[in-house]
Structure formats: C-alpha cells, structure tokens
Amino acid sequence: MSNRKFSPASWNVGTRISAVTFLLAGAIIAALIATITVLTSGMLERRAIDSVRNELHGVTSTVELFNKTVSSQAVSFGRIFRAGLPGDFALDEATTVDIGGRQVPTLSVAGHALNLDFSAPDAFTERTGGNATIFAAAGEDFVRVTTSVKKENGERAVGTALDKASPAYPALRAGRTYVGLTTLFGKQFITQYEPVRDAAGKVVGALYVGVDITADVAALKERIRAVKVGDTGYFFVLSAAPKTYGDLIVHPNKEGENILDSQSADGHAFIKEMLEKKEGTISYDWQNPGELRAREKFAAYAEMKDWNWVIAGGTYRDEITAAATELRNRFIVFGLAALAVLATVLYFLVRATVTRPLAEVQAVATRIADGDLTASATARRDDEIGRLVGAINEIGARLSGVVGQVRDGAEHIATASQEISTGNLDLCSRTEEQAASLATTASSMDQLTTTVRQNADNAR
CATH class of the missing domain: 1.20.5 (Single alpha-helices involved in coiled-coils or other helix-helix interfaces)
Structure with missing residues (x-):
C-alpha cells in the first residue's frame, strides 16, 4: 500500500504537474550551470595560459636583452684586447714551453712570445674589469698559455686546454668567433672566443675575453623565482647544455638537481619532451609526496638559445579554474534556492488552480454517482x-x-x-x-x- 502511495501512477494531477515542472526547471538550471562552468573554465584557462606566456615572454625578453647588452660589451672588450696585441701572430711548434707540465708550442705576436707572459691579460683586466686569456693551438687542442683568469685557489688557469665539449671549440676549429655564456670555476661569464691567424691565414690560437655576470645572473634568477603563477605555480629554468642536460638552473627548492628522468603520474617523461621541443605548452599529471591523488599541471616553455636555457612556467590546472569552480558552487546554491522558491510557489499555485477545483469536481461526481x-x-x-x-x-x-x-x-x-x-x-x-x-x-x-x-x- 505504501509503495502505491509513492508511485507516480498514484499521484494526483497537481503533484504530477509540480514534479514535471520542478524536474524540467532543475534540468534547465543544471544545464545552464554546466554550460557557464565549462565556458568560464575555458575562458579562465585561456587567460591563464596567455598570462603565463606573457610572463614567459617577459622573462625571456629580459634575459635576451641582458644577454644582448653584455654580449655587445664582450665584443667591445674583444676589440680592446686585440688592439693591445698589434702585429701578426705566429706559432713556433719547434719551440715549446712547459706550462703546467705540458709542452706547448710558442705563440708570439709581432715577434714577442706570449707563453707565460701575463702582462697583456693583466693590463686588459685592470683597464676593463673583465678577464682575458690567450690560447695556443697544440694539435687538436687550444691550450691556455697566458691568462688573467684565476681558479678558486687563486692560481692562474694556465696549461689547461679548452674543453672540446664547449660550444666555442667547434667554432674556433672552423675559424669562427663564438660569443656566449660560459661557466668558469663556478662563475658565469659572457665570453668571446676569437681565432687568431698567422700570416698564411692558418688558425694558430685564440683570444678570449669574459665579462663576469655572476651577480647579474643571480639577480635574474631571483627575479625568475619571484614570478608566481596562480597560488602555487612558479617559473623554473632547465639546462639544455650537453654537460648539464636536465639540470635545474632555477627552481624554488630543487635548484641544481637533475630532473631529466622525471615522469608524470602516468609515466610520461615530460622534462625530456620539453628539452627536445624547446618551445610550446605541455600538460601532465603530477602527484606530490603526501597527496592522495595526482593533479593536472600545465606549463608553457621557451628556449633561451644563447644560454642553452629552457625557461618554463606553470601551475595546477585546478588553481586556474578555481574561480570558475567557486562561481559554479554559487550558481548551484542560487539554483537550489530558486528551485525551492519555484517549488513552493508552484505547489500553492497548482493547489489553488488545479488540485482544489478538481477535488471539488471529483466530490460532485462522487455524489452524483451515489x-x-x-x-x-x-x-x-x-x-x-x-x-x-x-x-x-x-x-x-x-x-x-x-x-x-x-x-x-x-x-x-x-x-x-x-x-x-x-x-x-x-x-x-x-x-x-x-x-x-x-x-x-x-x-x-x-x-x-x-x-x-x-x-x-x-x-x-
């Protein structure tokens, strides 16, 4: 009996009208809320991605502008250093000098031997504040024969060969000048490596000048760290250089770590993808220690080619759409309140205009039937x-x-x-x-x- 009472077939007309209207209004409101939520989430997400891209563009533009400025300075320093060495260079492979336990051919300019003669580099350093080195070609190597660059222990960095993994090495071997970022003994320099030739046009050595930008890079890193995305998002910088491939150059708390093999919650090697593609956007699921489930993150990234940097910024997607979620929840509350008001008004309206008149008609029909x-x-x-x-x-x-x-x-x-x-x-x-x-x-x-x-x- 109780089952029939709650069966729609036993409902009176007023109840059916109220129920159908309530369900229809609820469906319309739910559809509107869902549509508004989707549209708002999409709009906020696009705005957030555009904002991250704009921030990324601002960061890369700042780094590029700084690099351009100090690179121009390094080129100017290179001209100054070369002007202090007038004359033609020559390499005497028959006459060698022991430098750091290595026999190095004698490099001279205008007949003056440069091996272990520190006057020219020191004069340049005193004049400009930069540092300088002269390399002599020794077989496949370029060996430092004189320099104002000093190691961490204060000794001059002579007798060592230019690292073949350095981007300057293939440029010098091809007779080209290289300008770029170099790290020497824990410090960052914008450098110029210029090949020097003898009278016959053969590359017999190289001139190096460097502008110490360690403090400037530290300031740039601090500025990058200060850029926030959403509530917990941040910017970070990956190294794309061969020797430090995948190292975090800038990161809020993992700086210096290599994260090349990092994978998302579903096993996607997103760091490798970013380093390979150099530029674009990426989405991946990430689960922090202590969290019960993975959350979707997105990042926009771009390459700073001259420094072998890949600069990226991103955050969790739910932080981007938090405003849409809050708006949706408000709409749900307002929708439920509107449905409650509608149900109340509809109940009394249908009762007065349908249920009661039909009940009166039913009573009259029953009396007639009796x-x-x-x-x-x-x-x-x-x-x-x-x-x-x-x-x-x-x-x-x-x-x-x-x-x-x-x-x-x-x-x-x-x-x-x-x-x-x-x-x-x-x-x-x-x-x-x-x-x-x-x-x-x-x-x-x-x-x-x-x-x-x-x-x-x-x-x-």
Whole structure:
C-alpha cells in the first residue's frame, strides 16, 4: 500500500504537474550551470595560459636583452684586447714551453712570445674589469698559455686546454668567433672566443675575453623565482647544455638537481619532451609526496638559445579554474534556492488552480454517482477546469431530468395498471352475475323438461 502511495501512477494531477515542472526547471538550471562552468573554465584557462606566456615572454625578453647588452660589451672588450696585441701572430711548434707540465708550442705576436707572459691579460683586466686569456693551438687542442683568469685557489688557469665539449671549440676549429655564456670555476661569464691567424691565414690560437655576470645572473634568477603563477605555480629554468642536460638552473627548492628522468603520474617523461621541443605548452599529471591523488599541471616553455636555457612556467590546472569552480558552487546554491522558491510557489499555485477545483469536481461526481442528483459545483472560471465543472453540472441536471421522466412514466404506468385492475374486477363481477343467471336459467330448463316429460307420460 505504501509503495502505491509513492508511485507516480498514484499521484494526483497537481503533484504530477509540480514534479514535471520542478524536474524540467532543475534540468534547465543544471544545464545552464554546466554550460557557464565549462565556458568560464575555458575562458579562465585561456587567460591563464596567455598570462603565463606573457610572463614567459617577459622573462625571456629580459634575459635576451641582458644577454644582448653584455654580449655587445664582450665584443667591445674583444676589440680592446686585440688592439693591445698589434702585429701578426705566429706559432713556433719547434719551440715549446712547459706550462703546467705540458709542452706547448710558442705563440708570439709581432715577434714577442706570449707563453707565460701575463702582462697583456693583466693590463686588459685592470683597464676593463673583465678577464682575458690567450690560447695556443697544440694539435687538436687550444691550450691556455697566458691568462688573467684565476681558479678558486687563486692560481692562474694556465696549461689547461679548452674543453672540446664547449660550444666555442667547434667554432674556433672552423675559424669562427663564438660569443656566449660560459661557466668558469663556478662563475658565469659572457665570453668571446676569437681565432687568431698567422700570416698564411692558418688558425694558430685564440683570444678570449669574459665579462663576469655572476651577480647579474643571480639577480635574474631571483627575479625568475619571484614570478608566481596562480597560488602555487612558479617559473623554473632547465639546462639544455650537453654537460648539464636536465639540470635545474632555477627552481624554488630543487635548484641544481637533475630532473631529466622525471615522469608524470602516468609515466610520461615530460622534462625530456620539453628539452627536445624547446618551445610550446605541455600538460601532465603530477602527484606530490603526501597527496592522495595526482593533479593536472600545465606549463608553457621557451628556449633561451644563447644560454642553452629552457625557461618554463606553470601551475595546477585546478588553481586556474578555481574561480570558475567557486562561481559554479554559487550558481548551484542560487539554483537550489530558486528551485525551492519555484517549488513552493508552484505547489500553492497548482493547489489553488488545479488540485482544489478538481477535488471539488471529483466530490460532485462522487455524489452524483451515489445518487445525489442535486449535487453541483460553482464554475468560477472559463478554462478547461471551469468547462469541466459546467459539464459535470450538466450531467447531473440531465440525469435528474431523465430520472424525473422515468418517475412520471412510472406513475402513469401505475395509474393505468390500477385502472386495468379495477376493470378486471368489474368484469369478474359481471361474469359471475351472468353465470348465476345462466345457472338459474338452466335450473328452470331442467324443471321445464321434467314437467314436459311428466305431462307426456300422463297423456299416454
């Protein structure tokens, strides 16, 4: 019984109308909320990505501008250093000098031997504040024969060969000048490596000048660290240089670590992808220690080619769409409140305009069905329900007329039956009288017959 009570088939019309309207309004509001949430999330995400790209462009532009400025300075320093060494260079491979335990051919300029002569580099350093080195070609190597560059222990860095992994090495071997970032003994320099040739045009050595930018790079790193994306997002810098490939040059808390093999929660090697593609955007799932589930992150990245840097910035996607989520939650609250108001208004409206009038019609119809043909309802409206009330009243009136006609016919039939009954009684009475007369006549005939028979007998 209770199951039927809660079955939609047992609901009255008002309840059904209210339920259908409520569900339809709820579906419309839910669809609107979902649409607004999706559109808002997409808009916020696009804005966030554009914002990160703009920040990224600002960071890379700053680094590039700084690099361009100090590179120009390094080129100027190179001209100054070369101007301090007038004349033609020559390399005497037959005459060697022991430098740091290595026999190095003698490099000279205008006939003046440069091996272990520190006057030119020191004069340059005193004049410009930069440092300088002269390399002599020794087989496949370029060996430092004089320099103002000093190691961490204060000794001059002479007798060592230029690292073949340095981007300057292939440039010098090809007879080209190289300008770029170099790290020497824990310090960063913008350097120029310029090949020097003898009178025959053969590369016999190289001149190096460097501008110490360690403090400037530290300031740039601090500026990059200060850039925030969302609530917890940040910028970081990866090294794309062969020897430090995958090292974190800038990071809030992992600087110096190599994260080349880092993988997302689903096993995607996103760091390798960034270093290979150099520029673009990437999304990946990341789960921090102590977190119960992975969260989606996105990053935009670009290459700073001259420094072998890949600069990236990103954050969690849910931080970008947090405003949309908050807006969605507000819409849900407002939607539920609106539905509650709608349900209340709809309940009383349907009850007053549908349920009660139909209940009155039902009561009248029930009374008529029970035989009370005097039952009727007042039609206050001219809509379907008002016309239904009029029809029920008409049914009652016509049934009452039919019953009256039947009653009148029954009365006529009863009167006729009474008259027939009276006529029958009169006929019976007359028949009985005639029968009695016939009986008397018959008796008289019998007596007459007897008398005649007696008279006949007497006559014989």
